[in-house]
Amino acid sequence: KEDAFYRDDNKAIYQAIINLYSKSEPIDIITLKAELDNDYGKSKKQAEDILFAYGKENNITNRNVATSRMAALLGLSGIVEESKTVNVKDNRTGNTYKGNLMSFAKGKDAEKVSQKKAEKYGKKMDNIEDKIKSAQSVFAPSLQKELCSLQVLDYICGQNDRKRGNYFIEKDDTGRYAHVHGIDNDMSFGTGVDFAKDLDDLRDVGWAVKMRPVVGRNGELTIPYMDKKLAQNIISLDPDIVRFVLKDLLAPQFIENTVLRLKMVQDAIKKEDKGFNSPRFKEDGEWGADTA
Numbered sequence: 001k002e003d004a005f006y007r008d009d010n011k012a013i014y015q016a017i018i019n020l021y022s023k024s025e026p027i028d029i030i031t032l033k034a035e036l037d038n039d040y041g042k043s044k045k046q047a048e049d050i051l052f053a054y055g056k057e058n059n060i061t062n063r064n065v066a067t068s069r070m071a072a073l074l075g076l077s078g079i080v081e082e083s084k085t086v087n088v089k090d091n092r093t094g095n096t097y098k099g100n101l102m103s104f105a106k107g108k109d110a111e112k113v114s115q116k117k118a119e120k121y122g123k124k125m126d127n128i129e130d131k132i133k134s135a136q137s138v139f140a141p142s143l144q145k146e147l148c149s150l151q152v153l154d155y156i157c158g159q160n161d162r163k164r165g166n167y168f169i170e171k172d173d174t175g176r177y178a179h180v181h182g183i184d185n186d187m188s189f190g191t192g193v194d195f196a197k198d199l200d201d202l203r204d205v206g207w208a209v210k211m212r213p214v215v216g217r218n219g220e221l222t223i224p225y226m227d228k229k230l231a232q233n234i235i236s237l238d239p240d241i242v243r244f245v246l247k248d249l250l251a252p253q254f255i256e257n258t259v260l261r262l263k264m265v266q267d268a269i270k271k272e273d274k275g276f277n278s279p280r281f282k283e284d285g286e287w288g289a290d291t292a
Helices: 008-022 029-039 044-051 060-073 110-120 128-136 141-157 195-204 228-236 239-246 252-270
Strands: 083-089 096-102 167-171 177-182
Touching (some): 060 083, 060 096, 110 167, 141 177, 141 252, 228 252
Antiparallel strands (some): 083 096
């Protein structure tokens, strides 16, 4: 449904597709631009901006698929919802259309969860130890690990639009919030490489950027903790594999920027004094009150 989309431009594209389908008209970039222009009063330039954000070589749905593939390479499948390129046949016309689909995210909007839990638990307690103890009854340790892993993935993918409104939190069998599912990954793979500088620039022009870079200006990790297995996967990931996996989705300059960000994280991990034995890298059983 239209209201399942977080971004207004994605809602507009979805409704335009439904309109074209109801009229038995072909669904492609040309007809979508025309439908947006006709039904939404948008100029062709505005319609193109929606369909081709960051340039035609890097359209919004391709970025969702690219993020999903990067997550799989790093062993983070499930941290973001799976997106893939598919061929869909219209049985009424016999035409086959190629497009990208994302699986439905489980759980609840993190923005709503955080507001509700803050009102119920955080505001009633002045002592930080009491807040942590209370939070442990609501949030599983795996949630900490997955949130940190999502931050690392977003850094490598150049995602500058991750906020609580575009990831979901799912409960486990014990009823605690335990798993993260990122959605709306269409602002990934931009032109920036020095993400610390990019975020500073965005704040300078008034953007409400909530995320923080994983690698600081000094080339060292700024994230307090990282899943040890993820760190090992990052080190072992060959940049040529990244180039191969993304080549059908993104223009070369976006792929090379992704490779550069990957190398920045790899170099930062290698700077840790004790290697993978650094206290920054955590095993599954080491997440909890001490890392909250």
